[in-house]
Amino acid sequence: MKRTPFSKLSFTMTGNRGAALEMARSRIVLLALVFIVAYTIVGIRLFDVMILQGRFWQDVEDTRAVEAAVQTKAPEAVRRGDIVDRNGAILATSLKTASLFADPALIVDAQETAKALAALFPENTYENYLEKLQKKGRFVWLKRNLVPEEQHAVMLIGDPGLAFQEEYKRTYPQGQLAPHIVGYVSRDEMGQAGLERAFNGLLETEETVLKTTLDIRLQHALRQEIANTIDIFSAKGGAGVIMNINNGDVLALVSLPDFDPNKREKLDGDQIFNRATLGVYELGSVFKIFSTAALLEKFPDALSMTFDAREPLKRGRFTISDYHPEKRVLTVPEVFMVSSNIGTALMGEEIGTEGLKAFYKKLGLLSKPDISLREVGAPLYPRPWRDINTLTASYGHGVAVSPIQLVAAVAPIVNGGLQVTPRFLKPEGEEEVTKTTAMRVYDEQNGEIMRSLMRLVVTEGTAKKADVPGYEVGGKTGTAEKPGAKGYDRKRLISSFMGAFPMSAPKYAVFVAIDEPQGTKESYGYATAGWTAAPTVARVVERMVSILGIPPVGVATAETQEDAEDMGAKTQLIAQPVKGQAL
């Protein structure tokens, strides 16, 4: 027999059958162990791959990467939505333009190309272009938003390293008309101010059209008249608001000085600052509207009350005196008409601190107004509020509010008592604020008395120059001294007029404030509201009625008046003869 490993094995095995079986069994155990270990590794690996490394845990990271990719792409892909006025006139739109960039790796002749670019766009130097063209990277902006002729000229340079990327450029066709409401965007089309900022998220989605409550015709009239007044009285600035007091639609909102949002290279803060919503001012006597209204609310017999305005009022270390002292006992309408500080302060005393504060609060004068623009100023009022503050606050000293807030607070006093919130976006369908949808904040009968008092100011009192025959303008003047370094400054005034018309059934509130007007020869040196803001409002109302086709009181039919704002062009034609009549 041959000696092989197998033969030796077989010799051993045949010799002892039991031992062979024992050995085989022990080896089966070994074999089973090998498989158990191997399959355990498989099980662990399955757990590792499917659970630990599984999508189960990694979902968060995955979506983050996708979102990041989407975000970096978004600004170039989507066209920003338009902003239009209530009649569809475009206030802001995005135009497709070509932007020039270079891929330095593909530039053939950096020097020649830089020379050509410097000749074409002289705002940058040859060195500047050359430096960009021989950079290390693969992308460098050369000039954004080229006009077609410029694009053509760049193509004629013919360097393969120059390329264009389509971009949208935000343009404002109305230019300087309403920059504070519309706002503007950054280089990368992010809203920076106004509605562009407030509704940036919405505008970023494609095919949105933001319809505002603005009427560019009224905006133009208001802006031009205020600018004119500023000019005449050499004022520092001005602000104005036209609002529909029944639903809060802001038809026009002006802050001067202003700017052209298409050319924002050299702007100062004064131009960008929105005086109508962000600026808060002590507006003085226009606040007598509120204190008188509060008196009517507190005392049903208020009209028979009298106030002694013979002597300046002394309270503690304060002395309150009148600008045009009447030196007699005045009735409530007289106090309001002649704008007596003494009378109003005494009225404030009657109303009491808590009463006046609560009334101001009810009208929203003590909290930040709830409007959609982000440029909102919070009111300033005395903290703590002492009794003496009640006296001064009753005629508007010590309480500073923004023009839009003032208009919103006056609205319920003249519109029949319903609260309105100024709005800049025009909702589809819904129109007037009604008794069922709005909160009542003022009594209807007292509102009627307030309207006649405000009308009295125009017919007999301090604002005779605000009258527009046939349109029953009513309102209240306010001439406030601006707080300076050492108390109030007699030379620096804010003259304002808070008007509404027609007083028998008011629909529009018009507010104009002139910042630091200087008296002229024509105004006999006066820079008070009666000489500056009141006539401005009158001119604005004159233009408004012809633009909107509002017939004079008595001629009005319900139909024409209701559609006046929205059916611009059509009613304008109807309005022509009416306008003649009115003037």
Next chain:
Amino acid sequence: MNVAQFFSRTDKSVISNWFWTVDKGALVSIFALIVYGLILVATASPSVALRIGVTENHFLIRHIVFLIPALIMMIGVSMISPRNLWRLATVIYIGGILAMLLIPFVGMEIKGAKRWLHLLGLGLQPSEIVKPAFAIVAAWLMAMQKERENFTGDLYAAGLYAVFVALLLLQPDFGMTMVVTCMFATQIFLAGLRFRYLAIMFLAGLCLLMSAYYGFDHVQSRIDRFMNPAAGDNFQVNKSLESFQNGGILGTGPGQGSVKMYLPDAHADFIFSVAGEELGFIFTFLLAGLFLFILLRGFNHLMDTEDIFTIIACGGLLAMIGLQALVHICSSLNLIPTKGMTLPFISYGGTSLLSVGFAFGAVLSLTRHKKRSGIVKGKTRKRIR
């Protein structure tokens, strides 16, 4: 036979005897595997079928066409006696080897290898069916050596191995060569070869692997890519891993996976990845567990048996099935370099189903409760001669 006796434990008909003696735990597990297989071939193969331009259910129909004879073969083989089993295996081995000899002349060439015979519109792979037959014949020869003093069964077995492997290398089919070698090594191991010779065999195997690494470009490239994933294209493995990651705990649901769209052999060599994605961790873990359960159950039976032929034959066959499943699973999990191998009873693969059916049939046949039948009969267990 009266009615009361029919199918009772004392009923000695072939079917009844089989039913009461066969390992029902293993049988149930095998049927569970078959159900898994049907589900996975049904979900994984349509995308592959459409990709190669045949009708949607091409592979599923063929899977079932092979599954039925495979099942019949498994049940049938599990009923026959050990003596008939090795006789059948000898016939199959000889027939299979003859068929393999024919292949170089009439075989089909697919992807650079000639392994298939075309018969009745179906591709048959004779080597698959030779594999379990060889295990049984070799086991019988080795067991015989223990019984008869001058019978050098080991050498004959080695001779059969040499013939088989030579024909496999001719095709070439390294995967099966490896499986057959490992299976034969297991059998020698169980037969009692001393560790020092096993160590020598292990070294020889290592040398073979080394020579394959240096001798064949595709082997080298696969191993290189496994060792250093950044070095080359790991598309299949990456897709496979992605499918497991997609699956999570409960999976995407049968038919809802996406990775099968990318994997070229989703219905065969990467069906475990499809299982991972569509059935989820729990069911995939169970599937791997089923294989281990069948293996351990088989090994457990071997601990009870007194018969060295049963130990060597079953040990070899179980090792073959276990190893094949392991290579398939580990390839798809990137635990080893990719080696295309079917997952027994799960993957589509005509002849491989028949082969696995035969192998399981043999295991079930050899692990039947022979002792109990002996007690009932009041006789000692029959010897295999």
